[in-house]
Amino acid sequence: MIRNMILIIIIILLILLGLIVWQSKKNKEAKINFNQSKQITNKAMPQNEKLKLNNLELIVVFDNNEFDQRLQTGWGFSCYIKTQQSDWLFDTGADGQVLLSNMRKLKLEPQSVKHLFLSHIHNDHVGGVNDFLTKNSNVNVYLPGIFPEDFKNQIKEITPEVLQITDFKALTDNFYSSGVLGTEPKEQALVIETKQGLVVLTGCAHPGIVEILETVKNQFDQPILLVLGGFHLDSAGLEKTKNIVQAFKDLNVKYAAPCHCSGEITQRLFEEEYKENYIEIGAGKSIRLADLK
Numbered sequence: 001m002i003r004n005m006i007l008i009i010i011i012i013l014l015i016l017l018g019l020i021v022w023q024s025k026k027n028k029e030a031k032i033n034f035n036q037s038k039q040i041t042n043k044a045m046p047q048n049e050k051l052k053l054n055n056l057e058l059i060v061v062f063d064n065n066e067f068d069q070r071l072q073t074g075w076g077f078s079c080y081i082k083t084q085q086s087d088w089l090f091d092t093g094a095d096g097q098v099l100l101s102n103m104r105k106l107k108l109e110p111q112s113v114k115h116l117f118l119s120h121i122h123n124d125h126v127g128g129v130n131d132f133l134t135k136n137s138n139v140n141v142y143l144p145g146i147f148p149e150d151f152k153n154q155i156k157e158i159t160p161e162v163l164q165i166t167d168f169k170a171l172t173d174n175f176y177s178s179g180v181l182g183t184e185p186k187e188q189a190l191v192i193e194t195k196q197g198l199v200v201l202t203g204c205a206h207p208g209i210v211e212i213l214e215t216v217k218n219q220f221d222q223p224i225l226l227v228l229g230g231f232h233l234d235s236a237g238l239e240k241t242k243n244i245v246q247a248f249k250d251l252n253v254k255y256a257a258p259c260h261c262s263g264e265i266t267q268r269l270f271e272e273e274y275k276e277n278y279i280e281i282g283a284g285k286s287i288r289l290a291d292l293k
């Protein structure tokens with residue numbers, strides 16, 4: 001009797017042990033499948049299925065060209081970028097007080113900015129950084145890694161979120177750095193991926209505006225919708241500037257918005273060629289994605 005009982009208990013124990021081993025194996029397999037499917041989802045997500053921007057507004061808050069009479073002008077460039085996800089500031093102009101005053105007049109809050117992108121070290125682009133960070137230190141800063149150490153340390157003291165850029169890089173969803181290009185002064189351009197194509201913002205375009213656009217073209221299989229910023233052609237001469245306008249056409253750039261250091265002649269040549277797709281820029285000018293058909 002006792003022998004039978006022991007036998008039954010052993011059998012029950014063996015069955016239980018078998019069940020436990022079987023269940024743990026099943027769990028393991030399920031885990032592997034989950035990880036694999038996670039990898040596949042990440043990998044297989046095609047570019048065009050990513051949530052692309054369909055709501056974007058670019059507001060020039062600092063420029064040497066006049067547009068909105070209420071705003072102050074000054075040598076330099078800065079552009080406020082509004083999206084459905086978060087707000088960016090591209091460069092800060094030469095003077096922080098002018099920048100903040102212009103933003104105030106346009107009802108743009110420094111505290112709403114989540115990302116600050118600095119194109120290159122020239123003062124007419126980074127001169128307003130300290131004043132801006134005093135108003136909002138809770139930002140991610142993207143700057144060329146070759147910036148002077150004392151400049152970088154100064155920023156790191158205010159905000160630890162500093163990303164030093166070298167090569168082409170995805171910064172957040174839909175926002176990219178062209179990588180730090182050219183020789184002295186090296187510069188990065190900001191590329192925004194929208195539903196209608198790429199928007200490229202340049203500070204001074206010291207590496208060459210066409211060279212920047214060719215670099216961008218090599219990274220994306222998408223048309224360039226708009227190029228906005230300084231094209232650095234102030235003293236380039238008529239022939240060179242004409243060639244650059246032609247290069248824009250060859251690269252199928254849809255809208256051109258040269259300002260800051262582009263020069264009056266450049267603006268007129270682009271206007272002649274681009275007609276209604278030329279955008280006159282000055283402090284206070286705003287461009288909505290919906291306006292770019």
Ligand SMILES: [Zn+2]
Nearest residue numbers: 124203204261
């Ligand atoms: Zn400049």
Ligand SMILES: [Zn+2]
Nearest residue numbers: 120122204206
């Ligand atoms: Zn410059």
